[in-house]
Amino acid sequence: MEQNNKKIGSKIFVPAVCIGLFTLLAAFFTKISPRVGMSVGVFVAVIILRIYSKSNTPSVFLKDCRRMMDVVGPLSMLPMLLAALGPYLQLQAxxxxxxxxMRLAWRYLP
Incomplete structure (x- = not known):
């Protein structure tokens, strides 16, 4: 583990920057959705991580995703819940x- 740390060093931030860079490029310089750019950035980041270490197999990525969703699972549903409630709350308002x-018109108009 220590050997990998010394070997990779600060290059570990390249995949994360890659995701953001592809998202911004898609948002500002193309007509495709930034989500598509983010997806491409994620795939490029996975390829970069795979190049860094051969022990990064697809099962490692899936296990890490599962572990992260177990931690933030309920919190990841909050934006979807608020997006679903938005039109309802707007209608209620x-x-x-x-x-x-109607009450003002009923009260003050003859």
Whole structure:
């Protein structure tokens, strides 16, 4: 482990920078979605990590993904929940505003 640490050094940050770089390139310089750029960046990062160490097999990546999702699983659902509730809450706010206008009109208009 220590030998890998000395061998790789600060190059370990290259895959993470690669993901962000591909996302920004896709967002600003192409007409494709930044999500596609991020996906391409992830695949390039996996290839770079595979080059760094032959022990990085696909099963290692899948186990690490599983472990991370076990840790942040419920938190990763929060944005989806808020996105699903957004239109509902907007509709409720609109209905409350309309109800307020109806009450004001009923009270003050002859």
């Amino acid at each position: 609109t209905l409350q505003l309309e109800l307020l206008f």
